[in-house]
Amino acid sequence: MATYPVTEQTKAGRYAERASYDKTLVHSILSSSPIAHVAFNAPSSTSTGTATHPSVLPMLAALSPSPHDPTSSVIYLHGSSHLRLATLCDPTPSNPDGGLPVTLSTTLLDGYVLALSPFSHSVNYRSVIVYGRAHLVTSPDEIMVAMESITNRLVPDRWDNSRVPPTPSEIKQTGILRVEIEGASAKVRAGGPHSDRRDLKNEETVGRVWTGVVPVWEEMGHPVDGSENGAGDAPGYVKGWVRGENAKRRGYAEENAVDQ
Amino acid sequence: MATYPVTEQTKAGRYAERASYDKTLVHSILSSSPIAHVAFNAPSSTSTGTATHPSVLPMLAALSPSPHDPTSSVIYLHGSSHLRLATLCDPTPSNPDGGLPVTLSTTLLDGYVLALSPFSHSVNYRSVIVYGRAHLVTSPDEIMVAMESITNRLVPDRWDNSRVPPTPSEIKQTGILRVEIEGASAKVRAGGPHSDRRDLKNEETVGRVWTGVVPVWEEMGHPVDGSENGAGDAPGYVKGWVRGENAKRRGYAEENAVDQ
Numbered sequence: 001m002a003t004y005p006v007t008e009q010t011k012a013g014r015y016a017e018r019a020s021y022d023k024t025l026v027h028s029i030l031s032s033s034p035i036a037h038v039a040f041n042a043p044s045s046t047s048t049g050t051a052t053h054p055s056v057l058p059m060l061a062a063l064s065p066s067p068h069d070p071t072s073s074v075i076y077l078h079g080s081s082h083l084r085l086a087t088l089c090d091p092t093p094s095n096p097d098g099g100l101p102v103t104l105s106t107t108l109l110d111g112y113v114l115a116l117s118p119f120s121h122s123v124n125y126r127s128v129i130v131y132g133r134a135h136l137v138t139s140p141d142e143i144m145v146a147m148e149s150i151t152n153r154l155v156p157d158r159w160d161n162s163r164v165p166p167t168p169s170e171i172k173q174t175g176i177l178r179v180e181i182e183g184a185s186a187k188v189r190a191g192g193p194h195s196d197r198r199d200l201k202n203e204e205t206v207g208r209v210w211t212g213v214v215p216v217w218e219e220m221g222h223p224v225d226g227s228e229n230g231a232g233d234a235p236g237y238v239k240g241w242v243r244g245e246n247a248k249r250r251g252y253a254e255e256n257a258v259d260q
Numbered sequence: 261m262a263t264y265p266v267t268e269q270t271k272a273g274r275y276a277e278r279a280s281y282d283k284t285l286v287h288s289i290l291s292s293s294p295i296a297h298v299a300f301n302a303p304s305s306t307s308t309g310t311a312t313h314p315s316v317l318p319m320l321a322a323l324s325p326s327p328h329d330p331t332s333s334v335i336y337l338h339g340s341s342h343l344r345l346a347t348l349c350d351p352t353p354s355n356p357d358g359g360l361p362v363t364l365s366t367t368l369l370d371g372y373v374l375a376l377s378p379f380s381h382s383v384n385y386r387s388v389i390v391y392g393r394a395h396l397v398t399s400p401d402e403i404m405v406a407m408e409s410i411t412n413r414l415v416p417d418r419w420d421n422s423r424v425p426p427t428p429s430e431i432k433q434t435g436i437l438r439v440e441i442e443g444a445s446a447k448v449r450a451g452g453p454h455s456d457r458r459d460l461k462n463e464e465t466v467g468r469v470w471t472g473v474v475p476v477w478e479e480m481g482h483p484v485d486g487s488e489n490g491a492g493d494a495p496g497y498v499k500g501w502v503r504g505e506n507a508k509r510r511g512y513a514e515e516n517a518v519d520q
Contacts, residue, residue: 009313009315033369035367035369035383037297037316037365039297039363039365040314041301041312041314052361053269053299053362053363054299054300054301054363055363058367058385058387060383101312102313103313103315103316105297105299105316105318107318109295112294112414112415114414114415114422114498115486116422117422117423117424117426118408118410118411118418118419118424119430119433119434121411121414123294123295125295127318129316131313147378147379150378151378151381154374154381155374155474158374158378159378161470162374162376162377162378162381162469163376163459163465163469164378166377166378170379173379174379192486192488193486193488194488199423203490205423206488207490207491208491209421209422209491210421210485210491210492211485211488211491212483212484212485212489212494213483213484213486214415214480214481214484214498214502215480215481215482215484216478216479216481217478217479217481218477218478218479219476219478219479220372220475220476221474221475221476221477221510221514221517222475223470223472223474224452224472224473224474224514224517225470225472226375226452226453226472226518227452227518227519228452228453228454228460228466228471229470229472230466230467231467231468231469231470231471233470235470250479250481253481254481254484257484258484258486259487
């Protein structure tokens, strides 16, 4: 089992039994959501030595083989404010290699877990935290690879079924960050509620308070034609993806609503 | 319209037309998800003057009237590693009032937006970023208020329908942070795809590439009885909530799949 190294940053604190460094799990959670929250410190904000607010931006994220080493993975980011991020990635006297330290997070909610007492309530979830270093991608070839990776992350096979290749002007206007992964960890809670033993011995409480799990998943609806659409009904690769993902996601949430 | 102040931190950059400081919108997005990503800097990590990785934790979050001023709101946080956060909230020589600067983020995915070219692809979403200061709650009364607020945020009316009040030992073991909101902003993208004008003039492209939106929402399934459940079928306040939320969320995603 390939794992990410356990670092000071990714070392589990509370609920350590829920933590994992398994690359397959980390990657599967990252790939389940197109959006990651990207937290970083603008270099100027840390110069006083006191703690300040990190900045956070939601961005489109796609896992991709590293252009320098196909056996390892990088994360390409695309989204608002890339010009601002690009400036932050620039080399500075205190950081001559450039590269902005970023912390990426994504959480999938899988269920509401209702026990007898509020204290024992919980949620089923899968979350991932990635520590990495972001660099602005400047090579047109790599920008194109990243655009393809992000487009196919939105809808599988979409790249080949859209107007490609991008024009030189589109490539120039697309701001992409490449995040080299330094460490990553996943946290997962799955299964049914676990009430306090004393509550379970109280017949009045057990007979009155319903306990169980309400499963939750991200559901996709029927594709809605755009006002400019001139290609008829949504094609099979879109409809099939919607059907398959819905079944898979619903299946995960329902299976994990009970202890395995 | 009540708004949050525009600060250096919340000032919109790119896509400024998508930004809003409207309290009603900010609160509605915050209340749509039980989980927020909490980013912060451990005080020691910023002492060298160079940018470092922020820490990020997913935590349960519930908006609640401020205990000091019922006309304003605070956010109560509960989740893993509260002991670590509690230590970080302690007063230090450089921060004698205590309180940890935190940046909260939550994003709801509402749709995949497919245009003719990959460059014009997008997602419909609602995101919110909150800048605040977190304090450990120490008063048993306020811990109880926060527990009630978080429990009813999971499932409306759940508090009164569970085993309450919490025992003194449960209250003592529950770590709650109160976040005073210093600034907040929302970002929203809604509507159909907008392709490039040149692509729209190309009949071959328009006739070949399907464009439109795949709506997405968080769907809840049938409540699943826990193995320890002794109270029969899931009660009406749970089933009604599931039905109502599903209809509301699906409705939002589908309505916003086309330009309004």
